[in-house]
Amino acid sequence: MAAVGKGCRVARLVGHRGHWALARLLPLRDAAGGDDIFLIQASTSLEKLKVLCEEDEENVNPSILIKLYTQAILDMTYYEENKLVDEDFPEDTSLPKVKELITILSEPEVVVKETDLYAKHSDMLGTELLECLYWRRGALLYMYCHTVTEREEWQSTNIGVLRKCLTDGINYLLQMFKFRCPLQLNEDVSFQDMDTAKLLSEGVFSDTHLLAMMYSGEMCYWGLKYCVNEDSENCDIDINGPGTSSTSLEESLDFREIGEKILRKYISICEGPLKGQSWNTTNAKQILDFFQHCHH
Structure with a gap:
């Protein structure tokens, strides 16, 4: 019962983060005309996350939820980073934007810490995703x-x-x-x-x-x-x-x-x-x- 309880808590926690990410994603997708592959991938991951959190929160593996959320974050921010690069990092607005993206790319580790299920972040996120989060920030x-x-x-x-x-x-x-x-x-x-x-x-x-x-x-x-x-x-x-x-x-x-x-x-x-x-x-x-x- 304790494991089920923790699973439900993770589902609610990640589901809340997923709703936030989707709210951020929608205007980006509209601005891109709906055909950017990374935003489409992010949307797909968040929709899967929503279904799992709402329909099977007692049985779903918490690691799967975290990974779906992380992949959505990676895809969504990749679109935003490319936009910054294409615009040559506007002098007046780019530093706050960079700070914001660094914070968003740190979110998956925040979620893992808040779940308090694993001693190491790599146990839940996996090595490749964790490396990718640090690579993207660097x-x-x-x-x-x-x-x-x-x-x-x-x-x-x-x-x-x-x-x-x-x-x-x-x-x-x-x-x-x-x-x-x-x-x-x-x-x-x-x-x-x-x-x-x-x-x-x-x-x-x-x-x-x-x-x-x-x-x-x-x-x-x-x-x-x-x-x-x-x-x-x-x-x-x-x-x-x-x-x-x-x-x-x-x-x-x-x-x-x-x-x-x-x-x-x-x-x-x-x-x-x-x-x-x-x-x-x-x-x-x-x-x-x-x-x-x-x-x-």
């Missing part, structure tokens, strides 16, 4: 910083905001590598594909993991170039989502140390097991050279 902040660092007047007068965005973005991306255990290479075990085994031993399970390395390295470069003398405590802009499970988001970063470590690893992978696979290391090497000759 990549959004990367794209935002990539745009605003090209606006000399903006970045010179908003250094604290830039540092905060870079620090949080790097931490989101690095958090992606903490949800799976790298493969342990053992001399007593043979692998048919040693290149793949080496990738897995470095914690690289997809192209997204490799992109996260390069994005992190670039953000460390911007941090050292533009923000090295800025005290992060001077910035009162909070862009962390409430569901953030990594306490390291509050900590200051050593942009040079982290950048050098992650880019050396990126280059080693691209020129090792992925050699000949069209992964470019030119920019990574240029950034490493900057780190070595920068005297901040």
Whole structure:
């Protein structure tokens, strides 16, 4: 009976969140003309969620509800992120929008925490969805910083905001590598594909993991170039989502140390097991050279 009670509580909790998401989705779908594939997918997930919450709340697996809600959030916010990118992150309105999307992408972890059913978020969300939530937040902040660092007047007068965005973005991306255990290479075990085994031993399970390395390295470069003398405590802009499970988001970063470590690893992978696979290391090497000759 206790398990049934908890299942009903989760169904009501997630169902409430689903109603909120649907209310947000409808005007987006109308503005897009009803033919955006990601908004259609989000709508489908939310309709399934509604049926499960209302018709079978006593028997449905809570993890299924959370995953449907999370997938809807990922699809809906992807549409909104693409719109921001297409509009080149409008200077007057993009930062509040970025903060809002970070908060929404943190919602699934908030829900998991409120259900209090699992010790680890990955037990309910699954590793891939959890990695995706951190990737999307980190990549959004990367794209935002990539745009605003090209606006000399903006970045010179908003250094604290830039540092905060870079620090949080790097931490989101690095958090992606903490949800799976790298493969342990053992001399007593043979692998048919040693290149793949080496990738897995470095914690690289997809192209997204490799992109996260390069994005992190670039953000460390911007941090050292533009923000090295800025005290992060001077910035009162909070862009962390409430569901953030990594306490390291509050900590200051050593942009040079982290950048050098992650880019050396990126280059080693691209020129090792992925050699000949069209992964470019030119920019990574240029950034490493900057780190070595920068005297901040």
